[in-house]
Amino acid sequence: MNSIKTFKEGKIGTFFLKKEVLIFVYILLAVFTASKQYFSHSFNNYLIFKYTFWHTVDLQNLYNNYPEYLDSNHYGPVFSLLIAPFALLPDGLGMVLWNVANVSILLWGILSLPISLNKRTIIGWLCAHETLTALFSFQFNIALTGLIILSFSCLIKKKEIQSAFVIALGTLVKLYGIVGLAFFFFTKKKLKFIIAGIFGLLILFILPMAISSPSFIIQSYSDWFNSLVHKNTTNASLTSFQDISIMGMARRISGDVNIPNLPFLVFGVVLFGLPYLRVKQFKHAGFQLMLLASTLIFTVIFSSGSESPTYIIAFAGVAIWFTVQPNKNNWKIGLLIFALILTSLSPTDIFPHSVKEFIRLNSLKALPCVIIWFVIIYQMLKEDFSYYLPTEK
Numbered sequence: 001m002n003s004i005k006t007f008k009e010g011k012i013g014t015f016f017l018k019k020e021v022l023i024f025v026y027i028l029l030a031v032f033t034a035s036k037q038y039f040s041h042s043f044n045n046y047l048i049f050k051y052t053f054w055h056t057v058d059l060q061n062l063y064n065n066y067p068e069y070l071d072s073n074h075y076g077p078v079f080s081l082l083i084a085p086f087a088l089l090p091d092g093l094g095m096v097l098w099n100v101a102n103v104s105i106l107l108w109g110i111l112s113l114p115i116s117l118n119k120r121t122i123i124g125w126l127c128a129h130e131t132l133t134a135l136f137s138f139q140f141n142i143a144l145t146g147l148i149i150l151s152f153s154c155l156i157k158k159k160e161i162q163s164a165f166v167i168a169l170g171t172l173v174k175l176y177g178i179v180g181l182a183f184f185f186f187t188k189k190k191l192k193f194i195i196a197g198i199f200g201l202l203i204l205f206i207l208p209m210a211i212s213s214p215s216f217i218i219q220s221y222s223d224w225f226n227s228l229v230h231k232n233t234t235n236a237s238l239t240s241f242q243d244i245s246i247m248g249m250a251r252r253i254s255g256d257v258n259i260p261n262l263p264f265l266v267f268g269v270v271l272f273g274l275p276y277l278r279v280k281q282f283k284h285a286g287f288q289l290m291l292l293a294s295t296l297i298f299t300v301i302f303s304s305g306s307e308s309p310t311y312i313i314a315f316a317g318v319a320i321w322f323t324v325q326p327n328k329n330n331w332k333i334g335l336l337i338f339a340l341i342l343t344s345l346s347p348t349d350i351f352p353h354s355v356k357e358f359i360r361l362n363s364l365k366a367l368p369c370v371i372i373w374f375v376i377i378y379q380m381l382k383e384d385f386s387y388y389l390p391t392e393k
């Protein structure tokens with residue numbers, strides 16, 4: 001705790017706590033990763049995204065396998081509009097700007113949080129390596145993390161319409177975005193929020209028809225649903241790069257691929273919902289931010305589709321949890337270090353190949369996030385958040 005305080009008060013600490021330094025480093029990471037992947041011809045995900053636009057324009061099934069790339073698209077039809085400005089550019093430039101756009105939305109979300117600038121900057125630094133991991137595969141999860149955080153911040157700042165629209169956008173691009181509804185009880189203008197959400201969904205449903213046709217978009221939503229169902233059935237595997245979740249750990253450590261998701265999901269939803277019983281705590285910024293952290297982690301550790309780059313979402317939750325703690329004692333610092341090493345650094349060459357494979361094949365990247373999520377639930381059920389951080393500008 002003292003070492004953290006000393007760092008923050010020193011010249012180096014002051015330098016790195018500047019918002020401009022954080023933004024510069026994130027933009028640098030975005031440009032570096034996109035350039036590296038472009039020149040090494042390793043950008044399959046970007047090709048999937050790019051052709052989502054062209055397939056929409058040409059009225060071709062968005063979820064088929066195509067010779068231009070491996071795998072298939074799993075994003076909603078409205079994604080074709082988000083990727084359009086980048087798809088129209090030469091690949092190299094499009095990739096760079098795509099990564100820059102993703103980190104910009106993530107930073108927008110983090111810097112919108114109702115806490116001090118120093119704390120927001122620390123959250124940004126803690127998320128930097130997971131962001132780097134996701135940037136190498138051009139992941140939209142970076143922007144999605146920012147959108148989830150933005151939906152929270154807007155609601156807390158009584159911007160119900162903006163919050164509802166952000167949730168609608170995140171949901172219609174990737175279903176994870178729907179978790180923004182977890183913050184519904186923090187607004188007093190619930191009807192306004194609901195109406196704005198319905199209008200947001202309607203507008204975003206219609207917009208892609210401008211570059212295709214109504215019948216094509218309607219059919220595409222049906223195709224999207226079928227593709228997600230199929231993907232969910234194939235996620236459970238003892239060897240894939242997905243299923244880095246609490247269910248995946250159970251399946252892989254036991255060697256039983258047939259362990260179902262449902263019991264874990266029911267257990268997780270019940271635990272996730274228990275803190276809502278503490279209605280008197282809703283007004284405290286600490287409780288609100290802890291629910292945000294819980295939501296971000298829950299979204300990933302209870303999804304069989306989670307893979308390594310997905311963990312930018314969960315790690316943002318870990319960073320928020322740690323940063324808002326009023327007492328950063330040794331065990332909390334230890335948990336953060338555990339998460340930094342096993343969750344964030346385990347895919348890197350810091351670990352020998354055999355160790356990396358052991359961690360991957362047992363879904364152990366999820367383990368620190370699972371433990372921290374249980375800690376969050378315990379704290380939300382037991383602690384008085386009037387002693388946590390007040391809402392800061």
